[in-house]
Amino acid sequence: MFAVGHLALGHICGFATSKAFKINMNMPLVLLLSMIPDIDILIPQLQHRGPTHSIIAVTILFIPFFVTYKKKAIPYFAALTQHFLIGDLIGGGNMQLFWPINTQYYGMELGVKNPINMTLEWVLFTLSILIMLKTNQIATLFKPDHSNLLLSIPVSTLLLPTLRGFPLDVPTWLIPPHLIYTSIFSISITLNLLKTLKALRKRLFGSRTHSRPASLFELER
Numbered sequence: 750m751f752a753v754g755h756l757a758l759g760h761i762c763g764f765a766t767s768k769a770f771k772i773n774m775n776m777p778l779v780l781l782l783s784m785i786p787d788i789d790i791l792i793p794q795l796q797h798r799g800p801t802h803s804i805i806a807v808t809i810l811f812i813p814f815f816v817t818y819k820k821k822a823i824p825y826f827a828a829l830t831q832h833f834l835i836g837d838l839i840g841g842g843n844m845q846l847f848w849p850i851n852t853q854y855y856g857m858e859l860g861v862k863n864p865i866n867m868t869l870e871w872v873l874f875t876l877s878i879l880i881m882l883k884t885n886q887i888a889t890l891f892k893p894d895h896s897n898l899l900l901s902i903p904v905s906t907l908l909l910p911t912l913r914g915f916p917l918d919v920p921t922w923l924i925p926p927h928l929i930y931t932s933i934f935s936i937s938i939t940l941n942l943l944k945t946l947k948a949l950r951k952r953l954f955g956s957r958t959h960s961r962p963a964s965l966f967e968l969e970r
């Protein structure tokens with residue numbers, strides 16, 4: 750799948766499990782985890798869809814989080830594992846799903862540019878946007894919350910580079926959802942950066958501002 754399909758399916762799986770287990774999920778973290786396995790595209794030493802797409806490796810890595818956070822870790826585990834258990838299994842293939850126990854390749858190998866895969870990505874994207882709007886999750890992205898800055902990772906590592914033609918060419922069909930996600934996340938990042946800069950300026954120069962007379966009247970007195 751392309752970045753859009755992974756983000757949408759991760760969001761849907763995270764949302765569904767958080768509802769089922771009555772857990773509040775951190776949406777930017779869920780979105781980030783949904784595409785983290787593809788970080789192997791950016792690391793030349795790693796084979797694409799190799800160990801980062803292994804259910805065994807990811808489950809072992811998640812054990813400390815399950816021990817610490819118990820059922821609160823479920824939406825994040827679901828967002829991370831859907832990437833290869835559903836997304837790349839259908840629209841990718843060639844995954845070392847059970848690395849390191851065996852290094853065989855698994856997947857339907859439908860191809861990311863197959864019309865079925867692209868239609869599925871559009872359906873998942875539409876569903877994800879509808880959930881964001883219906884549950885007002887979209888508003889949380891525009892509120893001051895430092896965790897929204899996590900979205901800068903999917904935007905800078907996969908969404909924007911994918912639109913530039915690297916590492917994968919996005920078919921014209923899928924450009925609109927990529928642009929919509931990129932725009933929503935970029936607005937969220939910008940608003941939070943501005944808020945952070947404002948707080949920093951207040952901390953650095955706040956005392957000088959307070960030492961100034963509040964008004965001319967105060968000066969004359």
Ligand SMILES: [Zn+2]
Pocket residue numbers: 786787798802832837841
């Ligand atoms: Zn992948």
